[in-house]
Amino acid sequence: xxxxxxxxxxxxxxxxxxxxxxxxxxxxMLSYDEAYNGVDTLSLLxxxxxxxxxxxxxxxxxxxxxxxxxxxxxxxxxxxxxxxAATMMGVLTLAAMYRLGKExxxxxxACWATLALGISQWHVHQSRTALxxxxxxxxxxxxxxxxxQAYRANKPxxxxxxxxxxxxxxxxxxxxxxxxxxxxxxxxWWWFSDQEKRRGLVITFLVAGxxxxxxxxxxFSHPQETLQRPEAVRVSTLNEVWDNVRLWGKALFHQGDPDxxxxxxxxxxxxxxxxxxxxxxxxxxxxxxxxxxxxFWIAGLVFVSILPSRLTRDAPHFLRAVGLTIPxxxxxxxxxxxxxxxxxxI
Numbered sequence: 001x002x003x004x005x006x007x008x009x010x011x012x013x014x015x016x017x018x019x020x021x022x023x024x025x026x027x028x029m030l031s032y033d034e035a036y037n038g039v040d041t042l043s044l045l046x047x048x049x050x051x052x053x054x055x056x057x058x059x060x061x062x063x064x065x066x067x068x069x070x071x072x073x074x075x076x077x078x079x080x081x082x083x084x085a086a087t088m089m090g091v092l093t094l095a096a097m098y099r100l101g102k103e104x105x106x107x108x109x110a111c112w113a114t115l116a117l118g119i120s121q122w123h124v125h126q127s128r129t130a131l132x133x134x135x136x137x138x139x140x141x142x143x144x145x146x147x148x149q150a151y152r153a154n155k156p157x158x159x160x161x162x163x164x165x166x167x168x169x170x171x172x173x174x175x176x177x178x179x180x181x182x183x184x185x186x187x188x189w190w191w192f193s194d195q196e197k198r199r200g201l202v203i204t205f206l207v208a209g210x211x212x213x214x215x216x217x218x219x220f221s222h223p224q225e226t227l228q229r230p231e232a233v234r235v236s237t238l239n240e241v242w243d244n245v246r247l248w249g250k251a252l253f254h255q256g257d258p259d260x261x262x263x264x265x266x267x268x269x270x271x272x273x274x275x276x277x278x279x280x281x282x283x284x285x286x287x288x289x290x291x292x293x294x295x296f297w298i299a300g301l302v303f304v305s306i307l308p309s310r311l312t313r314d315a316p317h318f319l320r321a322v323g324l325t326i327p328x329x330x331x332x333x334x335x336x337x338x339x340x341x342x343x344x345x346i
Contacts (some may be wrong), residue, residue: 007111008098015094015118019087019127026128027080031261033057034130038082041068052171052214055225058232061215063171064132082130089134090127094118096141097326101333103148104294108340113333116274121267122256122318123325129261133322135172140179141326143169144301147183150200151190159200160207167211174230175308175320182304186297233312244315248306251316262318269316269324274332281335288334301327 030038036057044065054060068085075081097117101110117123126134143165150158166183169176187205190197219226235241247255253270257263270278281288285295305323309315 004107004111008114011098011111011115011118012091012094014115016087016091018119018124019090022124022128023080023083023087026083027078030079030082030130034079034082036060037065037068037130037132038072038077038079040065041072041082042077044069045073050214052218053222053226055222058229059225059227060132060229061171061173061176063168064135067135068130079130083128086130086134087127089138090123093123093127093134093138093141096138096145097329100141100145100148100326101330103145103152104290104298104330105288105333106290106337109288109333109337111333112277112336112340113329116277116332116336117325117329119271120274120325120329121265121271122263122269122322125262125264126319126322126325131319133173133175133319136169136176136179136323137326139165139168139172140176140323143179143183147186147204150204151194151197154197154200156200156203159203163204163207164211166204167208170212170215173322175323178304178307179323182300230312233314235311235313240313241310244310247315248310257316257318259314259317270328270332277332277335277339278328279335280338281331281333283335284338285331285334288337298327298330 037060040054040056040060040062051062053062054065067089068082071081071085075084094114094117098110098114101113104110105113123137143162146158146162146165150162166180169180169183184205187201191201215226235244251257251269253268253275256266256268258266285298286292289295289298302324305327306321309317309321312320
């Protein structure tokens with residue numbers, strides 16, 4: 001086993017420990033939203049069916065409840081079963097983070113990025129709450145890793161995988177719409193900039209489109225149900241948008257989400273222990289990425305990840321912006337490797 005794989009195994013074990021060690025005090029409690037997911041999962045067990053959307057509780061994408069089925073079937077209708085599923089998705093996100101990191105950065109920086117996500121209080125806490133948003137960073141990281149790998153390898157099977165992951169994003173969380181649009185923007189750019197990849201791009205687009213179709217049909221048939229949550233939380237004036245921008249500016253290093261449900265110990269976006277590596281990553285990212293355009297791509301992912309919270313109330317809302325954990329970890333990973341090199345040469 002090479003050094004990098006030993007390192008990533010240790011990081012995954014650490015990430016699992018941090019997520020599972022907090023389950024005890026939370027094993028007998030559920031929030032209103034978590035309980036609704038449990039109820040819908042029980043309904044799927046009792047009346048098996050395929051549906052892209054659950055209209056109850058302001059409307060929710062359905063994939064999370066399908067993920068919960070084996071956990072509820074084995075451990076019963078208990079809070080522990082739902083939280084165990086969330087922690088498992090959190091640990092899998094670390095593996096997806098490493099895969100995405102290796103497509104964008106060198107291997108040591110990818111390890112640092114995975115470690116950053118593994119110890120991030122934001123992601124650790126989200127991995128203990130039984131809410132569907134935990135699927136966004138997992139499937140989003142897999143989607144972009146598969147897309148970058150498909151572009152590099154240019155093999156039909158890789159383009160198919162990319163289309164599957166992009167399509168599955170539709171059924172995770174409403175904030176994933178912006179990640180999907182970002183992926184489609186990347187596909188469009190490649191279409192005009194690299195004609196050799198067009199066959200693969202068509203494959204990805206068709207596969208993703210087939211997976212989009214059930215949600216599109218449901219959305220056109222039930223527009224009030226699918227849009228009720230975004231409509232209920234959206235801001236209505238430009239002043240509110242600017243206030244959200246200001247609040248997110250403070251959230252980076254100072255004041256994070258004030259809602260204890262999503263940020264129980266009032267941490268900022270970047271954990272204090274990670275700030276030196278984050279700042280170093282901002283400076284050094286240009287020299288760590290495998291291709292220069294990756295820098296601009298990561299910056300764009302930061303923008304689209306924050307946007308759902310900037311355009312809705314209660315900013316900085318860590319649940320709606322949970323996708324931000326991925327690009328922040330990438331920046332910290334680049335900085336961590338840079339600081340490691342600096343220490344070696346001292």
